[in-house]
Amino acid sequence: MKVSLFITCLSDIFFPEVGRSVVSILERNGVEVDVPLTQTCCGQPAYNSGYVKDARKAAKQTIKAFQSSEYVVAPSGSCAAMVRHYYPDMFEGDPEWSAKAAQLADKTFEFTEFVVRVLGIDDVGAVCEDSAAYHQSCHMSRGLGVRSEPVQLLSRVEGLEMKELPYCQDCCGFGGTFASKMSAISEAMVDEKIRHLESTGANMLIGSDMGCLMNIAGRLRRTGKNIQTMHIAEVLAKGMAT
Amino acid sequence: MNLQAADFKARAKEALNDTQLQRAVPFVQDRLRSGRVQAAEALGNVEEWRELLSEIRMDTIDNLDSYLEQLAGNVRANGGHVHFASKAADAVSIVSRIAEENGARKIVKAKSMITEEIHLNKHLEEQGLSVIETDLGEYILQLAGEKPSHIISPALHKRRGEIAELFSQAAGRKLSEDTSELCAFAREHLREAFMEADIGITGCNFAVAESGTVVLVSNEGNARLTTSLPKIHIAIMGMERIVPTWNELDLALTMLTRSATGQKISVYVTGISGPRQAGDLDGPEQFHLIIVDNGRSDILATAYKEVLKCIRCGACMNVCPIYRHVGGHAYGSVYSGPIGAVLDPLLEGYETAKELPYASSLCGACTEVCPVKIPLHDLLIEHRKDEVEQGYTPQMEKMSFGAFGFMASHPAVYSKAAKIASAGTTLWAKDGYISGGPGLLAGWTAGRDLPQPAKQSFRDWWKEKGGARDE
Numbered sequence: 007m008k009v010s011l012f013i014t015c016l017s018d019i020f021f022p023e024v025g026r027s028v029v030s031i032l033e034r035n036g037v038e039v040d041v042p043l044t045q046t047c048c049g050q051p052a053y054n055s056g057y058v059k060d061a062r063k064a065a066k067q068t069i070k071a072f073q074s075s076e077y078v079v080a081p082s083g084s085c086a087a088m089v090r091h092y093y094p095d096m097f098e099g100d101p102e103w104s105a106k107a108a109q110l111a112d113k114t115f116e117f118t119e120f121v122v123r124v125l126g127i128d129d130v131g132a133v134c135e136d137s138a139a140y141h142q143s144c145h146m147s148r149g150l151g152v153r154s155e156p157v158q159l160l161s162r163v164e165g166l167e168m169k170e171l172p173y174c175q176d177c178c179g180f181g182g183t184f185a186s187k188m189s190a191i192s193e194a195m196v197d198e199k200i201r202h203l204e205s206t207g208a209n210m211l212i213g214s215d216m217g218c219l220m221n222i223a224g225r226l227r228r229t230g231k232n233i234q235t236m237h238i239a240e241v242l243a244k245g246m247a248t
Numbered sequence: 249m250n251l252q253a254a255d256f257k258a259r260a261k262e263a264l265n266d267t268q269l270q271r272a273v274p275f276v277q278d279r280l281r282s283g284r285v286q287a288a289e290a291l292g293n294v295e296e297w298r299e300l301l302s303e304i305r306m307d308t309i310d311n312l313d314s315y316l317e318q319l320a321g322n323v324r325a326n327g328g329h330v331h332f333a334s335k336a337a338d339a340v341s342i343v344s345r346i347a348e349e350n351g352a353r354k355i356v357k358a359k360s361m362i363t364e365e366i367h368l369n370k371h372l373e374e375q376g377l378s379v380i381e382t383d384l385g386e387y388i389l390q391l392a393g394e395k396p397s398h399i400i401s402p403a404l405h406k407r408r409g410e411i412a413e414l415f416s417q418a419a420g421r422k423l424s425e426d427t428s429e430l431c432a433f434a435r436e437h438l439r440e441a442f443m444e445a446d447i448g449i450t451g452c453n454f455a456v457a458e459s460g461t462v463v464l465v466s467n468e469g470n471a472r473l474t475t476s477l478p479k480i481h482i483a484i485m486g487m488e489r490i491v492p493t494w495n496e497l498d499l500a501l502t503m504l505t506r507s508a509t510g511q512k513i514s515v516y517v518t519g520i521s522g523p524r525q526a527g528d529l530d531g532p533e534q535f536h537l538i539i540v541d542n543g544r545s546d547i548l549a550t551a552y553k554e555v556l557k558c559i560r561c562g563a564c565m566n567v568c569p570i571y572r573h574v575g576g577h578a579y580g581s582v583y584s585g586p587i588g589a590v591l592d593p594l595l596e597g598y599e600t601a602k603e604l605p606y607a608s609s610l611c612g613a614c615t616e617v618c619p620v621k622i623p624l625h626d627l628l629i630e631h632r633k634d635e636v637e638q639g640y641t642p643q644m645e646k647m648s649f650g651a652f653g654f655m656a657s658h659p660a661v662y663s664k665a666a667k668i669a670s671a672g673t674t675l676w677a678k679d680g681y682i683s684g685g686p687g688l689l690a691g692w693t694a695g696r697d698l699p700q701p702a703k704q705s706f707r708d709w710w711k712e713k714g715g716a717r718d719e
């Protein structure tokens with residue numbers, strides 16, 4: 007089986023270890039991974055800000071980059087949701103591009119969704135002696151409907167004690183440019199998320215979207231709190247022989 | 249809170265510093281939303297109900313003309329008067345005229361969002377009429393000179409101590425903070441108002457077209473008294489608050505009360521099909537129905553049409569994290585929360601409400617609970633799109649996204665630009681993190697640190713690994 011990695015801007019630039027973890031987990035499970043380097047950004051920042059024309063340019067590039075791929079896998083529920091839900095809408099009334107968009111939407115998966123639903127694996131053989139809570143990011147849980155897959159994978163990690171996060175369905179206050187434009191409200195939201203996280207006593211917060219994690223981690227660091235954040239792929243890659 | 253504060257952000261900041269608000273809003277929100285969740289679970293197949301109600305509402309909106317005609321015909325046949333008001337001011341002057349013609353001085357009102365929307369009290373009071381709100385929450389706000397901050401629970405931001413003070417002032421004697429003492433005062437005071445009133449004004453939760461019936465949903469019973477004691481009853485409704493038959497009403501009520509408070513049904517559901525008939529023991533001598541457009545028919549032909557499905561249950565604001573942190577007044581308008589952020593710009597224009605569509609992280613919690621499946625967060629994106637097209641967004645932002653579009657469609661430029669930007673941010677970096685900087689960086693780093701871009705990007709690592717494709 008062949009998979010094209012949709013690396014996403016944040017992982018590419020800020021968190022390359024997330025991409026490397028995805029590659030190693032997929033390869034270890036017999037998947038051949040390639041990375042089309044003509045990919046850029048899914049266009050979400052522009053789309054959500056109302057700049058649909060500019061978002062469409064990014065979307066066309068993404069569609070072209072993955073045109074010949076069998077499966078496309080992204081380490082982000084948010085980018086996957088963008089492709090799956092908004093790409094077909096974005097080209098409404100344009101038969102050529104809407105067909106191409108629909109094609110890409112059909113073969114695009116969020117990473118844990120792909121591992122559990124397509125590969126049919128729920129134990130990747132990871133070991134991680136720690137306690138953690140899991141953050142359900144909004145676009146992944148509501149947009150893609152992917153909720154149980156990451157939890158399933160984490161429950162099979164040897165040594166990992168999972169704590170239940172109160173109000174786990176509530177937004178962490180990221181929301182792309184929202185975090186910058188409405189920073190005071192965003193901060194109040196992330197502070198509440200952190201209070202809930204602290205109440206679990208977990209040492210670590212795991213998530214499937216680097217946007218949210220960057221937001222929560224950035225606030226944790228600014229307020230001097232000692233809780234680690236990690237992308238689920240990094241956790242799952244732990245303890246596997248390299 | 250300073251309702252005059254210039255913009256949403258300023259009002260939001262004030263709200264964030266208001267410790268009373270910070271306690272009260274989450275408390276009420278939690279109660280209402282857990283009520284909704286339990287009611288949904290008890291109903292079992294809530295998704296099917298939502299789908300069905302959404303279809304019915306859409307169908308009604310699509311055929312509004314004929315249902316309104318049917319409704320008006322039936323109200324008239326029942327002996328009532330029907331008035332169409334195309335603008336807020338028209339609705340107000342219809343009420344004034346009715347008051348004038350009947351020599352009315354005193355008005356009692358039941359809770360109603362549409363009367364807030366058309367600023368009815370203010371205009372009637374300017375005309376020298378006395379208007380008394382009879383819903384307990386609305387009555388408190390009237391004494392305080394404030395506006396509702398929630399559709400269902402209008403005074404949720406008020407502390408018991410404040411209420412005791414307001415009531416003491418009104419009573420002219422010191423009242424304690426004891427709920428029963430406060431309620432007793434309100435009851436006594438309002439009972440007098442009911443007995444003296446010439447006109448009772450209510451909103452309308454739903455109007456049933458097939459029988460010409462106005463249906464009111466309440467928990468206090470004040471709506472019933474408002475409609476039955478005074479000689480004249482005026483019901484005011486937004487033109488979309490209509491259901492074809494009692495069957496659809498059944499469904500709409502099932503979802504309304506469950507979504508609003510988690511109740512299977514509210515304490516009072518009152519159906520009014522016109523004035524007192526010969527042989528009736530009570531009821532008003534005149535019944536007037538005012539059907540208000542106020543911009544709604546303009547919405548019909550737009551991408552926002554689905555907001556007209558709204559049944560004003562408030563579920564969206566009960567799950568909204570923005571509402572949770574800033575409360576209803578920060579929205580600076582009649583409707584707050586997600587539905588307000590979608591509706592206010594449509595009713596008032598971007599000139600006054602252009603920030604509201606950005607008061608959302610697009611988390612979708614609102615869309616997930618809306619009993620009529622309005623795609624609220626998508627409509628917020630639609631607003632942003634319209635604001636961009638109509639030139640309401642900053643020039644600088646426009647240029648940035650223009651540049652983004654260009655780079656995102658030119659991969660070679662994109663990866664160069666990413667490199668340059670990464671190198672550039674090191675200017676503000678310390679110990680691998682950035683805690684200041686210009687533009688969007690400033691907003692982000694106001695309360696959070698940003699990691700410095702990685703030394704080696706994923707792409708560079710991949711190329712080094714020898715796995716490149718397409719280059």
Ligand code: SF4
Nearest residue numbers: 558559561562564618
């Ligand atoms: S938008 Fe939906 S959830 Fe919000 S008040 Fe209207 S019907 Fe209720």
